[in-house]
Amino acid sequence: AVSNQIERGALIVFEGCDRSGKSTQCGKLVERLKNTGIKAKLLKFPDRRTTIGKMINSYLGQTYDLEDHAIHLLFSANRWEARDTMMTLLNQGTTLIVDRYAYSGAAFTAAKQGFSLEWCKQTDIGLPQPDTVLYLTLTSEAAAKRGGFGEERYEKEVFQEKVAKNFQDLKDKHWQVIDADRSIEDLHEEIYHLTQKVINQAKYKPIEKLWT
Numbered sequence: 001a002v003s004n005q006i007e008r009g010a011l012i013v014f015e016g017c018d019r020s021g022k023s024t025q026c027g028k029l030v031e032r033l034k035n036t037g038i039k040a041k042l043l044k045f046p047d048r049r050t051t052i053g054k055m056i057n058s059y060l061g062q063t064y065d066l067e068d069h070a071i072h073l074l075f076s077a078n079r080w081e082a083r084d085t086m087m088t089l090l091n092q093g094t095t096l097i098v099d100r101y102a103y104s105g106a107a108f109t110a111a112k113q114g115f116s117l118e119w120c121k122q123t124d125i126g127l128p129q130p131d132t133v134l135y136l137t138l139t140s141e142a143a144a145k146r147g148g149f150g151e152e153r154y155e156k157e158v159f160q161e162k163v164a165k166n167f168q169d170l171k172d173k174h175w176q177v178i179d180a181d182r183s184i185e186d187l188h189e190e191i192y193h194l195t196q197k198v199i200n201q202a203k204y205k206p207i208e209k210l211w212t
C-alpha cells in the first residue's frame, strides 16, 4: 500500500430473494461500521425519493402501469442518477452499503416474458463495480415464515422463482452466498466479519466498471 494515496471506501452490495433480510442487515451493518469509526453510508435501490424513483414507486404500488422495457430503463436510470455521488463518496473514503443494485434490475426484468438476461444487463454496463455482492439465500418455506407476500407488483411465488434462477446466472467471482435462514444477530456477525476483509482489500484498488 502507498501511504500518501487516499484510501477509498468499498462498494458492498446486498442482493437476495424477497424477505431474505437485506434491508435489516444493511441497516445493522452501516450502524456497526459507523460505531467502529469507519465512514459508511446506506444506499437503496430503487431510491424512491427522486423524480424517477417516484415513478418506480407508483409502478410497484400498482397505481401506475408502464411498458416493461420502459420500467426497466427507469430502474436503470435511477442507478445512473446516483452514479456521480457514489463515485465521489467512494473516492472520499466512504464505504457504501447498497440494498439491491443492477443484479436486481436484470434478474427481475428477465423474469418477464420475452426478455433475455443479456438484454437486461446492457443498460447497467459501466456502473461502479461492487467489491462484493452478498447474496442472501432463503428457501421459499423459510421466507413464508417471515410473513406472506405484500401487495406490490412482483410479490408472487412463481415470479420470485424465476428471479432466483436469474440471480444464479448472474453470479460471478465477486459474489459471496450467505445462508440467511439464521437469527438476525448471527447473520450480522458473519456479514460484519466478511465486510472487514472487503473494506481492507478495496482501499488501494481502482474502482472498476460493472460487466465490462
Ligand code: Z5A
Pocket: 016, 017, 018, 019, 020, 021, 022, 023, 024, 025, 045, 046, 060, 075, 076, 099, 100, 101, 102, 104, 105, 106, 108, 109, 146, 147, 153, 154, 155, 180, 181, 182, 183, 184, 187
Ligand atoms: N426491483 C426491480 O424490479 N428492478 C430493480 O432494478 C430493483 C428492484 C433495484 C422493490 O424492492 C421491488 O423492486 C422488488 C425488486 C424490484 N420486488 N420484489 N420483490 P425493495 O428492495 O424495495 O423490496 P422490499 O420491500 O425492501 O422487500 P425485500 O427487499 O424483499 O425484503 P428484505 O429487505 O430482503 O427483507 P427485510 O425487510 O429486511 O425483512 C423482511 C421481514 O423478515 C421483516 O419482517 C424482518 O423483520 C424479518 N426478518 C429479517 N431478517 C430475519 C431473520 N434473520 N430471521 C427472521 N426474520 C427476519
Ligand code: MG
Pocket: 022, 023, 024, 099
Ligand atoms: Mg428490503
